[in-house]
Amino acid sequence: MKKVLITGSNGLLGQKLIKKLKDNKAIELFATGRGESRLPESWQGDYEWISLDVCDKSAVLELIAKKIPDCVIHTAAMTQVDDCEADQNACWESNVTAVRNLIEACEKNQVHLIHLSTDFIFDGKDGPYDESASANPVNYYGETKLAAEELIKASKCKWAIARTVLVYGVAADMSRSNIILWVKNSLEQRKKINVVTDQWRTPTLAEDLAEGCILLMEKGSEGIFNISGEDFLTPYDMAMQTAEYFGLDKSMIKKADSSNFSQPAKRPMKTGFVIDKAKRELGYSPKSFMDGIGILSKQLKLADS
Template identity: 70%
Template sequence: MKKVLITGANGLLGQKLVYKLRENQRYKVYATGRGNSRLPKEWGDAYQWLSLDVTDLEQVLHVFDRVKPDILIHTAAMTHVDECELNQEACELQNVEAVNNLIKACKQQHTHFIHLSTDFIFSGADGPYDEEAMPNPVNYYGVTKLKSEELLKSSSLKWAIARTVLVFGIAADMSRSNIILWVKKSLENGKNIQVVNDQWRTPTLAEDLADGCILLMEKEATGVFNISGKDMLTPYDMAMMTADYFGLDKSLIQEVDSTIFTQPAKRPLKTGFIIEKAVNELGYSPKSFTDGIGILSKQIKLADS
């Protein structure tokens, strides 16, 4: 039985990974995060929770020495793009130093390091991007995620990088919003919303991203893989599709361009990923955005029942 250690297990992707792996007899799951577990109590027997601050090298080495994981899936990161721009020291610590700490621990235990990265390492001038495209981040979040990739690539470890785009889904405690929930709630409340039409992405269902990470693990894959959705959409497209799905009033959605919003961090305009490598080499098969809305709709009903 292989031992899998997941960082950031309280987060959206971390939760989906624990959920999907919890009944897989081939793996023993160690879920980690700062402080206490926020995972559903009923999952409790299927994984072991360990408190872990990945920015603390001593703690990281101690946990790795105790667990001796075969595989690390590193999902923990500072991901709020504007916060990263405003608090660059904290961003550097959580997105770069933490990876350095984990590399040291993985070296000692010969652990396969699976690392989550982002489309924000690119400028957005000429998306969609394949795995060979030249990074050129336009904000500090992207800078730190690129630095962490480079640390991993220059290490002697067995590693894989899963790059992803605009992950959406529902966490078990409904603690996070996303574009689908925001549009649904706003329109149900009769609220006018402004949604940009000049940013392009390939939005990724959290369950699909978890499946991609598990495929990397099962196939002992190495190298860089784009693990995202397959539909190239603007936020305006996503909002209209959400309104259509739930039968809500689309006249409340105003199409705008991103110049009307002032945000601390610049956003790349056109990213999105070409995912053929993951499809062909891993057997990765993401849902359409519409199917993703359907999955969220069922989860919302379950949460409300």
């Protein structure tokens, strides 16, 4: 039986991983997160919940030594880009110190560490990027994620880095919004929205990202893998596809460019990923953005029922 420990299990990706792995009888599953579990009560019994602050080095070392998992999938992070810019100490603690703690624990116990990273390590001048592209972050969040990658690459543990882009999905407690929900709710309320046309991404369905992480775990893969969607879209494109899917009024969606918005943290303009390596080596196969909208729509109906 394989032992798998997930950090950040209350988060969107963490929830999707727990849901996908909890019924696998070949896996002993440890779900960890800060404080109490926010996972659905109906999921109880298929995994063990353990409260863990990954920034607490002694707690991390003690837990990994006690459970000795075969694999740790590290999803916990501070990801709100503007918050990271405003509170750089907290961001470094969450995104770098925590990774250093996990590396030490994984090295001591021969654990396969799968770490989640981001397109925001790039400057956005010439995306979409493959795994060999040179990093050059334009904000503090990107700097911390790059620093964490460098620590992992220099470590002595078996490691894989899963880089991803603009993850969207529905959390079990509906605690997270995303571009699809924002566009749908705004247009249903007959609100005009301004959406940028000069930023490019390959948006990633949370279920697809979870599947990519599981493939890395199952295959014991090592190295850097781009795990994202395949459609290369602007937020305006995403908004138009959302309106199309739900039959909403597209004329309420107005084109804008990034200079219309003032945000504390600079955003890279053109990122997105080339995912050929993940398709070839892992058998990774993401949904189209339109199919992703359909999956979210079904989940919203289930949440309402």
